Amino acid sequence: MSLVPVQRPALLVAWQPALALALCGMAIGSFSASMPDLKARAGAGDGETGIALIAAAVGGMAAMHFGPAFAATAGRRVLGAAGLLAAAAVLAPLLGTGPLALIPALMLFGAGASLLDIVGNLVVAEQERTSGRRLMNLAHACYSFGFAGAALATSAARAAGQGPAQILPVAAGLIALGALALPRGPAPAPEAQEEGGGGGLPWAAVLPAGGIIFAAIMGENATEAWSALHIERTLGAAHGAGSLGPTLFGLTMGSARVGAHLVAGRVGETRLVGGSCLLAVAGVIAVALAPVPAVAMAGVVAAGAGLAVAVPSAVSMLGARVTGRARARAISRALTIGYTGFFVGPSLIGFVAELAGLRAAFLAVALTIALALPAVRALARVRAGA
Structure with a gap:
């Protein structure tokens, strides 16, 4: 009698990039829910806030572009390294209090969060190739739930009278702990890293x-x-x-x-x-x-x-x-x-x-x-x- 091997659950196959994308969701969720307070803290008007958010998108697109080079440098430590950078980026909006300071601060945040996003996607794509299984939607679901959880927790903290100076360091600490929990693991294949x-x-x-x-x-x-x-x-x-x-x-x-x-x-x-x-x-x-x-x-x-x-x-x-x-x-x-x-x-x-x-x-x-x-x-x- 032949035994059919039991497939590992998909989440166990892709748990490292799924966790990385959940951490990315936590970073963006805590930031998004804090945005009204960050705007007030910086004394920024609607126009200045709009420019700062565009700067965040510019930083994010730059990180997307250079993500493969970062993956080539970091190798099997890519997810943990990107997670630590994303944790640091969550603190960037606290660096300045004026409207002009908000622009480079949000650019740094956009770059850090998006770098974790792109390397997570690259690793899942490589795991799909090597395992022959569909993993991308499940990994992205972890991003969505990480975002929702962080946004909900941030909203509750704001309702309790806490501000960005209290909320964002806690979020950054949790993201850093998650990043440190990621061992040397999967990375894009070496040939995929050639730039x-x-x-x-x-x-x-x-x-x-x-x-x-x-x-x-x-x-x-x-x-x-x-x-x-x-x-x-x-x-x-x-x-x-x-x-x-x-x-x-x-x-x-x-x-x-x-x-x-x-x-x-x-x-x-x-x-x-x-x-x-x-x-x-x-x-x-x-x-x-x-x-x-x-x-x-x-x-x-x-x-x-x-x-x-x-x-x-x-x-x-x-x-x-x-x-x-x-x-x-x-x-x-x-x-x-x-x-x-x-x-x-x-x-x-x-x-x-x-x-x-x-x-x-x-x-x-x-x-x-x-x-x-x-x-x-x-x-x-x-x-x-x-």
Whole structure:
């Protein structure tokens, strides 16, 4: 009688990058929930805060770009090293108290958090290649739950009268402890760490993957930032009731990623990404056209479920279609392209809302997400191992 080997649970296979991404979520969650107090502490106006947040995105994109070089240098210590840098970055917003000091402080924070994000993705992609298993959505679910937990804890601390000077050092300490718990472990394959010129990068796969990530991040950013205002201002919900929208959005993203991990093997990554984009489009349209707050809330949940799956599944599809030599740089460049959605999202929805109202703005977001569907087909046509 032959014995069939029992597969290790996926979370045990990918526990190190999953923990790293959870730590990344904790960093961003504690920072995001502290942002109103950081703004007041710095004495920054809306315009200065907007510039500082753009600086955070610039720092993040730079880290995404140079992530493969950092991975090549750090080797099997890459996750722990990036985690310690992210812990230090959480303290950066406390370095200055004036509006101008907030700009470089948030740039440092964006760089530190995004470096941990990109190396976590690179390690998961390599583990998917070597194990032949789908791990990306599960690892990204840990990011979502880390974000939600940190944001909730920060909100509770703020309600108890604590400020960034008390909250952020605790968050940084917990992240550092998590990073120190990461042993020498998996890293991108040596051939993936070679940093030559841009020649040979498989742009036929990188560009559509970047397009999918861009559309998903723009939709995520717009829904998180504007759904509460739309629910309260456009639909007349009670003051404060709109905050339930972003809360539902974050929880839905984590749950949807766990669900996607469970079904990806049966439906395939291509159908999963395409279906998730369609669900996100339907959700955002429901938010735009909702006659009452309850319908908008349901749309937020649908949008969160769809957008949650698009990014990790697109990264997984790209990793499967690129050879080891170029995999790290390909994922890095696709994420860099995709993260420009952080710039475009707030600007687009603000501009359209100013001209035609928030309903029209959300319809514009739905159209942008729909443009990811041709990119899904283009990426699926790229031969695996290109």
